[in-house]
Amino acid sequence: MAAPILKLSNVSKSFGPIDVLHDISLEVRAGEVLCLLGDNGAGKSTLIKLMSGVYQPTAGRIEMDGKEDHFPNPRAAAEKGIATVHQFGGTFPLMSIGRSFFVGVEPTKGWGPFKVYDRKKANAIAVEAVQKLGITRITDGDRLVGGLSGGERQSLAIARAVHFGARVLILDEPTAALGVKQATHVLRIVNEAKRRGLAVIFITHQVMHAMAVGDHFAVLIRGAIASDFRKGEKTREEITDLMAGGASMANLEAEIESAFGEDDEKTPRVA
Amino acid sequence: MSSSPSLSIGALLRRPETGSFLGLVAVFLFFTAFGGTNFASPTGAASWLNVAAQLGIVAIPIGLLMIAGELDISIGSIIPAGSMTCAIISGYYDLPIWIGVGAALALGAVIGLINGILVIRTAVPSFIVTLGTLFAVAGMTLGFSVLVTGTTSVAIKVPEAKWLLGDFIAGIYQVTIFWWIGAALFWSFVLHASPLGNWIFAMGGDKVSARNAGIPTERMTVMLFVCSGMSAAFVGLSQAILYNSAQVSAGQSYIFNSIISVVVGGVLLTGGYGSVFGIVLGTLTFAVVSQGIYFTGFDANWASLIIGVLLLGAVLMNNTFRKAALSYTPKKGTK
Structure with a gap:
């Protein structure tokens, strides 16, 4: 098996006296989707920020391609090929698709001080990149990003990362705010990115979405990895139970049941 | 302008300057109807073009700052400061005019630099920072x-520089009108054609994402403040040369007038959306209303009422057009 692109060994992060992440070890390989599961407050966002250069780890080491590395700022991480796509796409709602695709790296034509932003080229490349990922509904690069659906915005952001040569794609809850159909769309694009050999880190608390695309799973509970397993090693129920902090879903159901049971006379039972 | 792909009515309606264009047509027709032929005559046109030109030269960089998500109200005292600097150096001390002009522009640049650095170094909103410098510079x-x-x-008294900075062409049109046209062309190029324009829009859309995309947001912010400071100083010194004198308190009205022009011109107050052409139209609209009232039989006090209603x-209207632009899809039936 190929060496991992990104590897975290015994990484911890604390803010003053508060330990947010404790002894995290993770690795992700090219063409593999690592799903990071965890309830709200489990430390998922902090972990992403460590990997994308927003925060520095308090202890432990980060390796890229087998060599120790560190990302002093988001720019440095991006230059090494780590792209982060946030829940709302991190895009600019009132800019056109072409313009927002090329923010910071605008294609130009002309010479000297008269270098002019090349709208046609930008639009053509942006539309092509998005279509290659399977979003065929985007055909006009002049459309404003804010007019796209949530799923399309996510796809645009992923297409942008892929186009600019990302090797590790960190997706922060890309499906959380989406409907079923839109989420399916995004999951298909995650699969497409994986097929192209990107290492994908997919953060979610929706077990269904994780199981649809994941090869490797890590469950985060209160800042520590509670479980680390590969595809097919655990059932959906087991994963859900893990995320709920060990308290099994069955217990939870029983608890709710009994709460209803106590005032059975007043409340009609929901069948 | 970075041309729009199709010239259909729909595409025109989605541009940020549509609202201001319709507004300008409306007020123009209104004042032509009530002000008679004088209003639209060359002399009448000069009265509002002269006002528009002075306001327009500051309104455009203010608009760009607003597109980038910032605000600069210190221009209200940079204008008289530039005016006084130029007059004291080249009038009171009788030094060559280019020293006065250079010093005034340098002063505007320095105040802009201070504004910019304070905004990026402290997390204080630019409204408060420039409110502070507004008073400090006035004092x-x-x-x-x-x-x-x-x-x-x-x-x-600088007759040798009048033709360039403060003369009347054909006896009625201020030479600043040409400076305004030049400024509009320059800023149109920057905002709509050069990559810098894309950065300005991105900064106003989402500053953090823009920085993560590699845009030097801090340097851009400082540069925009320097430009608005210098533009304000330019208006100040050209006023001094035009009127052959400078006063310490001539400029506070520019603060609100420039913001009104920019907002009427279709710039989104929170940033990320707008156009230079729209700001030019907004400035013209403002000037037409504030001057047009004198051509009608109405009491001039009503002008502010019209401007207030116009702004709202x-x-x-701009909100409606922006929504139309957002919901635009090339094919029907997609959601």
Whole structure:
């Protein structure tokens, strides 16, 4: 098996006296989707920020391609090929698709001080990149990003990362705010990115979405990895139970049941 | 302009300047109807074009700052500061005019630099930072003027520079009108054609994402403040040369007038959306209303009422057009 692109060994992060992440070890390989599961407050966002250069780890080491590395700022991480796509796409709602695709790296034509932003080229490349990922509904690069659906915005952001040569794609809850159909769309694009050999880190608390695309799973509970397993090693129920902090879903159901049971006379039972 | 792909009515309606264009047509027709032929005559046109030109030169960089998500109200005292600097150096001390002009522009640049650095170094909103410099610069202008000249109004006679900065063409059109046209062309290029324009839009859309995309947001912010400071100083010094004198308190009205022009011109107050052409139209609209009232039989006091209503109407209209632009899809039936 190929060496991992990104590897975290015994990484911890604390803010003053508060330990947010404790002894995290993770690795992700090219063409593999690592799903990071965890309830709200489990430390998922902090972990992403460590990997994308927003925060520095308090202890432990980060390796890229087998060599120790560190990302002093988001720019440095991006230059090494780590792209982060946030829940709302991190895009600019009132800019056109072409313009927002090329923010910071605008294609130009002309010479000297008269270098002019090349709208046609930008639009053509942006539309092509998005279509290659399977979003065929985007055909006009002049459309404003804010007019796209949530799923399309996510796809645009992923297409942008892929186009600019990302090797590790960190997706922060890309499906959380989406409907079923839109989420399916995004999951298909995650699969497409994986097929192209990107290492994908997919953060979610929706077990269904994780199981649809994941090869490797890590469950985060209160800042520590509670479980680390590969595809097919655990059932959906087991994963859900893990995320709920060990308290099994069955217990939870029983608890709710009994709460209803106590005032059975007043409340009609929901069948 | 970075041309729009299709010239259909729909595509025109989705541009940020549509609202201001309709507004301008409306007020123009209104004042032509009530002000008679004088209003639209060359002399009448000069009265509002002259006002528009001086306001327009500051309104455009203010608009760009607003597109980038910032605000600069310190221009209200940079204008008289530039005016006084030029008049004291080239009028009171009788030094060559280019020293006065250079010093005024440098002063505007320095105040802009201070604004910019304070905004990026402290997390204080630019409204508060420039409110501070607005008062500080106003106080400094008054203090220094009285200290140096013993008065709050200084005469300046520079016939050799008038043709360039403060003359009337054909006896009625201020030469600043051409400076305004030049500025509009320059800023149109920057905002709509050069990659820098894309950065400005991105900064106003989402500053953090823009920085993560590699845009030097801090340097851009400082640069925009320097530009608005210098533009304000330019308006100040050209006023001094035009009127042959400078006063310490001539500029506060520019603060709101420029913001009104920019907002009527279709710039989104929170940033990320707008156009230079729209700002130009907004400035013209403002000037037409504020001057047009004198051509009608109405009491001039009503002008502010019209401007107020116009501003609210423009904001509502621009919201509608922006929504139309957002919901635009090339094919029907997609959601």
